[in-house]
Amino acid sequence: MAEADDELARRLADRDPEAFEQLYRRYAPAAYGVALRVLRDPALAQEVSAESFLALWSAPEAYDASRGRFRSFFLSLVHHRAVDAVRREERLKERERKVNRAPPPDEDWSEAVVEEADLADRRREVREAMAELPPEQREALELMYFKGYTQSRIAEERGIPLGTVKTRVHAAMRKLRERLT
Amino acid sequence: MSWDHERVEELLAGYALAGLDGDDRGLAERAIAEHLPDCPRCRETLDAFRAIAGDLALAAPPTTPPDLLGSRLSRTIAPAPSLGARRASWAMVGAAVVALGLLSGWNVMLSDRLGDAEVRQRWMAEAVATLGSPDAGVLSLDGSVEGQIHLLWAPDAERMYLVASGMSPVEQGVYQVWLVDDEGWRSGGTFVPEEGVAMLPMDEDPGTFQEIVITHETSEDAPTPSATPLAHGTVVQPTVAPASPSPTPSGG
Numbered sequence: 292m293a294e295a296d297d298e299l300a301r302r303l304a305d306r307d308p309e310a311f312e313q314l315y316r317r318y319a320p321a322a323y324g325v326a327l328r329v330l331r332d333p334a335l336a337q338e339v340s341a342e343s344f345l346a347l348w349s350a351p352e353a354y355d356a357s358r359g360r361f362r363s364f365f366l367s368l369v370h371h372r373a374v375d376a377v378r379r380e381e382r383l384k385e386r387e388r389k390v391n392r393a394p395p396p397d398e399d400w401s402e403a404v405v406e407e408a409d410l411a412d413r414r415r416e417v418r419e420a421m422a423e424l425p426p427e428q429r430e431a432l433e434l435m436y437f438k439g440y441t442q443s444r445i446a447e448e449r450g451i452p453l454g455t456v457k458t459r460v461h462a463a464m465r466k467l468r469e470r471l472t
Numbered sequence: 473m474s475w476d477h478e479r480v481e482e483l484l485a486g487y488a489l490a491g492l493d494g495d496d497r498g499l500a501e502r503a504i505a506e507h508l509p510d511c512p513r514c515r516e517t518l519d520a521f522r523a524i525a526g527d528l529a530l531a532a533p534p535t536t537p538p539d540l541l542g543s544r545l546s547r548t549i550a551p552a553p554s555l556g557a558r559r560a561s562w563a564m565v566g567a568a569v570v571a572l573g574l575l576s577g578w579n580v581m582l583s584d585r586l587g588d589a590e591v592r593q594r595w596m597a598e599a600v601a602t603l604g605s606p607d608a609g610v611l612s613l614d615g616s617v618e619g620q621i622h623l624l625w626a627p628d629a630e631r632m633y634l635v636a637s638g639m640s641p642v643e644q645g646v647y648q649v650w651l652v653d654d655e656g657w658r659s660g661g662t663f664v665p666e667e668g669v670a671m672l673p674m675d676e677d678p679g680t681f682q683e684i685v686i687t688h689e690t691s692e693d694a695p696t697p698s699a700t701p702l703a704h705g706t707v708v709q710p711t712v713a714p715a716s717p718s719p720t721p722s723g724g
């Protein structure tokens with residue numbers, strides 16, 4: 292049976308490369324997948340993934356098992372770094388040109404990825420929970436999460452009050468909390 | 473300031489998703505610092521929202537990352553090798569000498585055509601002198617590219633040299649060298665093989681990057697790689713103060 296995440300995370304504190312490798316094998320497709328979805332640029336997604344794994348290796352104590360699962364902690368770390376990177380990139384005006392030159396990021400390569408059963412189960416649960424959200428709530432969540440938009444940018448681009456965006460995001464998170472925790 | 477749980481929860485939802493800016497972000501950070509330490513309910517909410525924010529990553533398609541990522545990470549976290557291992561091995565030196573031998577032929581063959589034999593001969597002399605250094609480093613790049621590519625350097629040399637042989641011609645564009653460090657990618661120059669061989673001197677210090685990558689680009693001014701890496705190699709930087717400043721070649 293695969294070693295538990297928490298045990299592997301504990302071994303990272305002892306500078307155990309084998310534990311790092313196991314965590315890499317387990318989470319690299321998810322980490323690279325979300326970075327690619329946010330950044331839509333394979334080179335940048337690779338950079339963000341590398342930075343995230345190296346941050347884990349450098350400071351494993353940042354994970355506190357009493358505050359939640361390792362999986363959520365680490366993927367949240369990757370996501371935040373990807374969002375920071377996409378916002379930096381957007382400040383450079385060449386973003387669109389690079390997107391056009393990159394390979395299509397949303398190609399479904401998932402068939403080639405073999406995940407452990409619990410991770411695949413969780414992925415299905417998350418996708419089902421997202422699909423059950425009302426469309427306007429799902430859109431707000433996806434713009435924020437996968438495009439790195441802030442709430443105020445969503446309000447501006449969609450021409451709706453900021454308060455409406457906040458309400459939608461809040462409602463979506465409540466529903467996901469009920470469904471997924 | 474008195475805090476309303478509903479209002480705090482709304483802030484925490486946006487905060488966990490990295491979606492706040494301006495006043496809202498400041499207010500959320502203030503709530504976390506001032507209110508959450510005394511409010512188990514809101515602490516629990518923040519932990520739950522953070523967990524959801526992490527798991528939302530799973531809504532993206534899982535994607536196998538490039539092999540380069542794993543090899544780069546494993547070499548970065550690897551313990552520093554012994555000082556003796558930092559010297560170029562005889563096998564690597566042999567490979568580089570073979571490449572230099574091919575270059576010599578190329579130099580003679582093309583000198584009349586291009587009229588820059590003097591420059592080429594100077595590069596050749598410098599590259600051979602680099603290899604002669606007791607602390608020379610030679611890195612053989614691996615990948616799908618046809619032919620052999622070596623990076624040569626020495627601590628006391630002014631430049632490092634990329635030497636390629638047996639490469640396929642490019643019908644359009646150039647081969648571009650990328651140097652990768654923690655800050656990202658930067659170009660190390662471009663080259664076009666002639667009769668399968670090429671040499672590229674670079675005013676770079678191998679201690680300033682971890683990875684060298686070759687791509688095929690359609691133009692010479694690509695700011696970032698737009699194509700899949702054709703070859704790559706990792707330079708392991710010593711994690712302890714070395715007796716010699718030369719980094720370690722570590723294969724592809």
